[in-house]
Amino acid sequence: MSTATQVPELSVRVRDRLARRHPGALIGELTVLPGGHSGLTYSVTAGDHRYVVKAVPPGQRPVGRNDVLRQARVLGALAGAVEQVPVPGVVAVDETQPAWFAMDFAVGEAVEPVLDEPEVPAATARARMLEIASVLRRLHATDTRTPGLDAPEPLDAAGELERWSRTLHAVPPELRPGGEELLARLAADVPGGMPPVLLHGDFRLGNVLCDGERAVAVVDWEIWSVGDPRIDLGWFLLFADHRNFPQLGHAVPGLPSEAELLDAYLGDRPALPAMDWFRALGRMKMAAIMGHNLRRHREGKHHDPDQERLPPTIAAMIRTARDILG
Structure with missing residues (x-):
């Protein structure tokens, strides 16, 4: 250092x-x-x-x-x-x-089970994911009228789709196969809104320090906002399955499924409507981010040869998002 x-x-x-x-x-x-x-x-x-x-x-x-x-x-x-x-x-x-x-300084490790090294024991990874699902529920229960939580216009489904559509459109078409169809299908059925909550913006195990199975600190609050809770949820669920990340991810036996994580988040509350749309939105956002990073590398704006591993994952994000939408 x-x-x-x-x-x-x-x-x-x-x-x-x-x-x-x-x-x-x-x-x-x-x-x-x-x-x-x-x-x-x-x-x-x-x-x-x-x-x-x-x-x-x-x-x-x-x-x-x-x-x-x-x-x-x-x-x-x-x-x-x-x-x-x-x-x-x-x-x-x-x-x-x-x-x-x-x-x-919070003492702990922030490891994304399907993506990061070093790997943690599978049972620990499972327990951590279920633990932070309940942390996300408590985060979303925060009173947004609390002093300090002054945010601009709340994020909603339509706004998120418009924002990330622009990012995906800036990616060369050959790097986003099926992207236009996905955007059209998302735009054709934008869900109605829910009462706005505090959003982390990048909520996942990679941004939560853990000690053993216990969550010690949620970190990296650079893009927090207020908006539809399903925006955070759709992103969080994306990291439950290594198959979403071809050539990048690795299998972790016993990780909770997306349905299990949703149940852990909801507790005894009713199911949230239109979650499949937000799951697909999360995948589109990841494809847009990865495509943006790869384009910058290939244009010489940010040299990082590791970005060349991204095309299969970008394609998988778009394909599985379309599958989720039916």
Whole structure:
């Protein structure tokens, strides 16, 4: 790991704030945390305490994924929510640009069973998926009137379809076989809305730190919003089956089926209408994201030869989405 010598001003500001929080404690240097895909993420120690710092990159505007203050707000709102969702506690917020905040370092592992290495025991993976289905239920039960959860217009099925249709259309046709038919079928039967809830935006085991079978902290809140709960659900269910990811995924015996995960999410509540449409939407979104990344690689905008493994999965996402729609 490399220290954050390239952002000395940030280091001074963070260490000064933590020194005031922990008088007399030895404050460590900021160390880059690997694995992040947006913003700047570091770990830092203050005596026996360890924190994670998220900051706006120098020279960039605090918007979208770089709006770290918005991430701090949702974490703060969840920390005081009635329905407990495990999240790291926010310990410091600095709105001076470039803004940053510090949160507790949650100890755990975030492993997507069908995609990530190292693999976890199959029984553990199964228990974790069922556990976080109930975490998602509690997340969706959060009162969206809570201070800090001010969001723009709620996301609905029509808006999500329009947004991701544009992304898929930007992918060369040869990389999205059957994509036009899928989009037409989704557009022909857009479901009515449900009361808006708090949405994580990328809810899956890869974004939940776990200790054994217990969920310790839901992380990566860069794209949280408010909207139809089935948007989160359709995405979460996508990761239950390795066959959705040809050449990328691997089998994990005993993982819960999508139906089992839905039951764990619902508890004693009635079934949700039109879930097949949202399951298909989740697959279309994944195809659009992968197609976008592959196109950028082939155009030389982001060199990553690993993207060449994606075409079979893109095709499978579109094909299975069409199958789900009947």
